[in-house]
Amino acid sequence: MIVLDLRDKRPIYEQVVEKLSQLIVCGVLEADSKLPSVRSLAIDLSVNPNTIQRAYAQLEQDGYLYTITGRGNFVAESSSWKKGRMTLVENDLRQALKEARQTGMSRESVESIVSEIWTDADKSNEGEE
Amino acid sequence: MIVLDLRDKRPIYEQVVEKLSQLIVCGVLEADSKLPSVRSLAIDLSVNPNTIQRAYAQLEQDGYLYTITGRGNFVAESSSWKKGRMTLVENDLRQALKEARQTGMSRESVESIVSEIWTDADKSNEGEE
DNA sequence: ATTAGTGTATTAATACATTTAATACACTCT
DNA sequence: AGAGTGTATTAAATGTATTAATACACTAAT
Numbered sequence: 261m262i263v264l265d266l267r268d269k270r271p272i273y274e275q276v277v278e279k280l281s282q283l284i285v286c287g288v289l290e291a292d293s294k295l296p297s298v299r300s301l302a303i304d305l306s307v308n309p310n311t312i313q314r315a316y317a318q319l320e321q322d323g324y325l326y327t328i329t330g331r332g333n334f335v336a337e338s339s340s341w342k343k344g345r346m347t348l349v350e351n352d353l354r355q356a357l358k359e360a361r362q363t364g365m366s367r368e369s370v371e372s373i374v375s376e377i378w379t380d381a382d383k384s385n386e387g388e389e
Numbered sequence: 390m391i392v393l394d395l396r397d398k399r400p401i402y403e404q405v406v407e408k409l410s411q412l413i414v415c416g417v418l419e420a421d422s423k424l425p426s427v428r429s430l431a432i433d434l435s436v437n438p439n440t441i442q443r444a445y446a447q448l449e450q451d452g453y454l455y456t457i458t459g460r461g462n463f464v465a466e467s468s469s470w471k472k473g474r475m476t477l478v479e480n481d482l483r484q485a486l487k488e489a490r491q492t493g494m495s496r497e498s499v500e501s502i503v504s505e506i507w508t509d510a511d512k513s514n515e516g517e518e
Numbered sequence: 519a520t521t522a523g524t525g526t527a528t529t530a531a532t533a534c535a536t537t538t539a540a541t542a543c544a545c546t547c548t
Numbered sequence: 549a550g551a552g553t554g555t556a557t558t559a560a561a562t563g564t565a566t567t568a569a570t571a572c573a574c575t576a577a578t
Contacts, residue, residue, distance in 0.1 A: 282491075286491065342492075345492050346492055346493075346494065349485070349488050349489050349494065350489070350502070352484075352485045352488065352489075353485040353486065353489050353494075353502060354502060355481075356478070356482040356484075356485040356486075357502065357503060357506045360478050360479070360481075360482050361506055361507060362415060363414060363478045364475075365475065365478065365479070367507045370482070370503055370507075371503070373479070373482060373483060374486060374499055377486045377487060377490055378490060378496045378499075
């Protein structure tokens with residue numbers, strides 16, 4: 261389902277959170293569909309169950325999934341994460357734009373990149389070498 | 390000269406790198422002007438000299454300053470960091486824009502934020518609560 | 519030459535976060 | 549009852565950040 265990058269210096273649970281939340285935001289994982297169990301995903305990724313549990317706890321905290329004890333973890337509806345995700349994303353964008361301007365990037369260059377991103381059909385993910 | 394945020398979970402040396410590089414990029418620190426010595430800045434921030442040295446080493450690596458042994462550290466010319474900084478900033482911006490689109494932010498909303506940032510006179514730094 | 523100030527390097531000790539490991543418990547479904 | 553689920557706890561191993569204490573080489577001023 262997901263693949264870890266061992267060269268990534270971030271904690272494993274953080275990578276799992278990122279990958280799964282992206283799959284949910286993209287719509288690849290439908291609302292109310294069942295996610296892999298803590299133990300099965302741990303085995304799948306060759307990782308300790310505690311690590312997956314931590315990731316799932318974070319994902320639940322952020323509204324990306326809901327838990328039913330004894331049954332499993334399920335993808336939440338977009339209404340649960342839309343708001344929080346939007347503010348996070350907007351803050352990131354503002355920060356990036358500020359630094360771009362501060363570094364001397366022209367507004368035209370920025371507009372060009374915006375056009376590029378919004379034109380490009382549906383390039384789901386970047387090519388990570 | 391700079392102030393540390395103890396609530397920030399990032400390493401101290403990383404905060405120092407961020408703050409100083411911003412001062413240099415903004416032009417607050419002129420090229421060839423002398424930076425505080427490793428020891429004096431360490432005392433100023435109530436931190437170990439090794440931590441400052443690590444920050445300075447990183448800043449030199451990134452082209453923000455140059456070192457003359459026995460004399461001190463000095464602010465580098467913009468040509469030294471402009472290129473690397475620009476690619477970093479552009480990558481951050483692309484990533485932020487991709488996530489914004491993915492989350493469902495409209496292009497108009499993005500354009501609005503771009504206008505806001507490029508209109509705003511010269512708000513050097515955000516308000517960090 | 520001596521002294522003070524500078525960058526640089528090394529080693530040890532401590533603190534903290536991440537991760538693994540081994541359990542144990544409560545719940546759900548069959 | 550049994551298998552599968554989420555959850556909680558404790559201990560140990562690992563890696564990084566930081567402090568601490570030195571030591572060395574260079575530069576500038578006297």
